[in-house]
Amino acid sequence: MxxxxxxxxxxGIMKPAAEAISGFEGLVRVVSHYDADGIAAAGIMAKAxxxxxxxxxxxxxxxxxxxxxxxxxxxxxxxxxxxxxxxxDEIRKLEATVIICDHHVTPEFKKGMKEKKEGxxxxxxxxxxxxxxxxxxxxxxxETEKGMVYEFNCxxxxxxxxxxxxxxxxxxxxxTALSRMNSPSSAMAIAGMFGDKQSTPLLGLNKEVVxxxxxxxxxxEKKASLFLDGGTVSDALTYSVDPYFPGLTGRESSVQExxxxxxxxxxKSPESLQLNERRFLTDRLMxxxxxxxxxxxxxxxxxxxxxxxxxxxxxxxxxxxxxxxSGRQDWMTTGLAVCLGEKRAMEKATRLREKYRSTIxxxxxxxxxxxxxxxxxxxxxxxxxxxxxxxxAGLGIQFLFDRHLPIIGLSKKEDKVHISARxxxxxxxxGLDLSTAMRDAGSRVGGYGGGHPIAxxxxxxxGKENEFLKIVDGIxxxxxEGAKKGQS
Numbered sequence: 396m397x398x399x400x401x402x403x404x405x406x407g408i409m410k411p412a413a414e415a416i417s418g419f420e421g422l423v424r425v426v427s428h429y430d431a432d433g434i435a436a437a438g439i440m441a442k443a444x445x446x447x448x449x450x451x452x453x454x455x456x457x458x459x460x461x462x463x464x465x466x467x468x469x470x471x472x473x474x475x476x477x478x479x480x481x482x483x484d485e486i487r488k489l490e491a492t493v494i495i496c497d498h499h500v501t502p503e504f505k506k507g508m509k510e511k512k513e514g515x516x517x518x519x520x521x522x523x524x525x526x527x528x529x530x531x532x533x534x535x536x537x538e539t540e541k542g543m544v545y546e547f548n549c550x551x552x553x554x555x556x557x558x559x560x561x562x563x564x565x566x567x568x569x570x571t572a573l574s575r576m577n578s579p580s581s582a583m584a585i586a587g588m589f590g591d592k593q594s595t596p597l598l599g600l601n602k603e604v605v606x607x608x609x610x611x612x613x614x615x616e617k618k619a620s621l622f623l624d625g626g627t628v629s630d631a632l633t634y635s636v637d638p639y640f641p642g643l644t645g646r647e648s649s650v651q652e653x654x655x656x657x658x659x660x661x662x663k664s665p666e667s668l669q670l671n672e673r674r675f676l677t678d679r680l681m682x683x684x685x686x687x688x689x690x691x692x693x694x695x696x697x698x699x700x701x702x703x704x705x706x707x708x709x710x711x712x713x714x715x716x717x718x719x720x721s722g723r724q725d726w727m728t729t730g731l732a733v734c735l736g737e738k739r740a741m742e743k744a745t746r747l748r749e750k751y752r753s754t755i756x757x758x759x760x761x762x763x764x765x766x767x768x769x770x771x772x773x774x775x776x777x778x779x780x781x782x783x784x785x786x787x788a789g790l791g792i793q794f795l796f797d798r799h800l801p802i803i804g805l806s807k808k809e810d811k812v813h814i815s816a817r818x819x820x821x822x823x824x825x826g827l828d829l830s831t832a833m834r835d836a837g838s839r840v841g842g843y844g845g846g847h848p849i850a851x852x853x854x855x856x857x858g859k860e861n862e863f864l865k866i867v868d869g870i871x872x873x874x875x876e877g878a879k880k881g882q883s
């Protein structure tokens with residue numbers, strides 16, 4: 396770990412909040428997001444509170460809005476994970492000490508970043524990932540009329556929350572500020588990082604958490620020439636969803652024909668393949684992805700570095716998949732139990748993963764065969780299950796659909812429409828900001844939204860879908876146009 400690291404800087408500014416946790420004698424109320432990153436962050440905090448012998452209660456939420464925090468008044472001590480920065484008006488009203496570990500961008504952060512870029516306060520950071528030149532002097536606890544708020548949002552310190560820090564790595568910094576005995580939780584932090592697709596390349600705070608975990612022996616870094624998740628090569632390709640192989644995934648006969656062409660016996664286990672077989676199969680699979688214009692990070696998913704988590708006996712991506720499947724199927728407590736080391740919970744999470752992967756595979760095969768709709772500046776589809784829309788959108792834009800347009804998944808449920816939007820890093824570089832698009836379009840039709848420039852979501856009233864899409868299309872078009880003018 397380098398001297399004066401981001402991780403150490405975070406731990407330093409988090410000391411007062413850590414002391415507040417140590418000194419509190421009542422029930423600590425923890426609220427977190429329901430995805431893999433949120434569950435991992437909750438697991439890290441649960442272990443830290445158990446070590447401090449604190450009483451606590453954890454809740455998971457799907458839709459993040461001001462109503463979540465209105466219900467927490469008079470709790471005394473609240474820790475918000477993977478949320479909070481966008482609900483500061485309500486949080487400041489709480490009669491409580493509140494600690495926020497968040498990585499989502501807000502309008503206030505955007506304004507501050509713009510001011511710094513314009514030179515009003517100096518540059519935000521020395522590099523895109525926030526790995527140098529950060530000014531941590533801006534941080535201060537906020538004393539409210541009824542309590543105290545500690546807001547640890549990476550954007551506040553010039554660290555990109557889409558690529559270089561997630562809720563789990565920020566929560567890890569807080570846990571290790573509380574006690575270095577919480578260092579083994581680097582394993583969970585890395586699983587959270589994988590859950591938010593921030594592992595390729597490793598940047599900023601994420602990179603330093605991985606380095607610390609490896610250095611301390613809780614994480615083993617392993618180079619993989621080929622990674623296939625399945626008992627046999629044939630099953631691994633047939634059931635694969637990340638990466639999704641167009642023309643192969645979900646098509647057993649096509650997989651068998653492909654393997655025959657490769658001269659590889661499908662009944663073999665991936666581990667039993669000879670070196671020359673592994674290399675040849677890797678080349679053929681990479682060719683399929685490249686022909687479909689998949690991004691480099693998608694290609695690296697089958698040949699990249701993996702991180703083995705000694706405490707859990709699985710790789711970080713495997714743990715992340717289990718946590719994600721648990722959350723997406725409303726079994727967040729199972730995911731939390733996995734983080735706490737319950738073996739039966741891991742067995743259940745593995746079954747949940749297989750069920751969820753089957754749902755995703757079938758849905759992607761359907762979308763591949765049917766196609767999706769396009770407007771001038773975006774592409775979209777309708778889906779029956781809100782929990783899977785984000786996954787369909789994220790995998791779809793990586794492996795199946797037009798990478799030059801952001802993708803939106805819409806799911807109707809009762810009187811609401813839940814929306815998941817995904818982009819690519821290339822689109823963000825061209826001006827795309829889905830966080831702004833979702834928030835502005837959502838509010839204009841009577842809903843709400845937010846998230847990251849590359850991945851965001853919204854909830855709107857049923858019947859407002861077409862109006863919402865039209866507004867988003869216009870916003871995204873202006874974003875691209877504005878970025879072009881700025882470059883000229």
